[in-house]
Amino acid sequence: MAAFRIFQLLLINLIFYTAVIAAGRDFYGILGVSKSANTNAVKKAYRMLAKQLHPDKNKDDPEASQKFQDLGAAYEVLSDPEKREMYDRCGEECLKKDGMMNNNDPFASFFGDFGFHFGGESQQEREAPRGNNIMMDLSVTLEELYSGNFVEITRNKLVIKPAKGTRKCNCRQELVTRNLGSGRFQMTQQTVCSECPNVKLVNEERLLEVEVEPGMVDGQEIKFFAEGEPHTDGDAGDLILKIRTQPHRIFERIGDDLYTNITISLQDALIGFKLDLTHLDGHKVTILREKVTKPGAKIRKKGEGMPNYENNNLYGTLYITVDVAFPEKDFTAQEKEAIKELLQQSSVNRIYNGIRGL
């Protein structure tokens, strides 16, 4: 009987493990995201892990290349709603059966064409000529700078491909010395070239995933390696995207602080008010005043500014400047008496040089 129990347990285990293997890799686990993670979170996780797990950075780990491939596959599936839906329903095997895994490495979309010199340590030493960098403005909203976002850019890029024949390359000026005899030499300069395999420029469409990180500042640069202009004898230049903030209807940003203005009625200015303000990510900021609010008053909300780029847990301050809308109507003699009765405020009539504050 006991033997039978053990056999049964073994069988259950076996079935369980077979099921796990048949289901394929755990893409959520590989990316470290939850089942409910949105596409942005998937992209963020991929971008972060791809930097850590790139095989060129993990030369001592024999499994580095497999880990990196798993990461790419996880990204491919979870970033695509159709593939993800299928994966959730019946696992990796289903995707494979339907030929839906194309195993493209998404790395270049996030970082540019690193080729085989990842890390950049050896870049300085290499004397190879480089194509020009391309600078481009990337127009982003304040909402994107607050919450972070991935912006997809499709770029037509000239890529160098092998072609038939050879071409002259590595051309350089060399001094050639000719012995004219009896101690006389003639030196002439000559252009000397090598023969290289021929290349041609082909237009290719590239998808770039640009991460606008929370708290990035206007003018900040995002670099895509080797996505700039190509060079037939060397590496392509870089593509440099410069953050340009679009003006916002409600908020103005200065450093990590935000500024906004509100207009309230004279009545609310006198008796107090409650007002909900919708922030850049949709959350509500409640402004509650029970006291008299003067025109030009500044209300400070700590922690409701922009996130700090270096430390996203730190936020700047939101400054709200109040403006008071006075009534447009004319008051009757009776109403005027009532106001006097209520306010009990005698005339002030101070006359002064307000420009100099004297």
Ligand SMILES: *[C@@H]1O[C@H](CO)[C@@H](O)[C@H](O)[C@H]1NC(C)=O
């Ligand atoms: C809006 O607020 C700013 C300060 O935050 C102030 O300089 C400006 O005068 C205000 N604008 C109006 C129309 O009250």
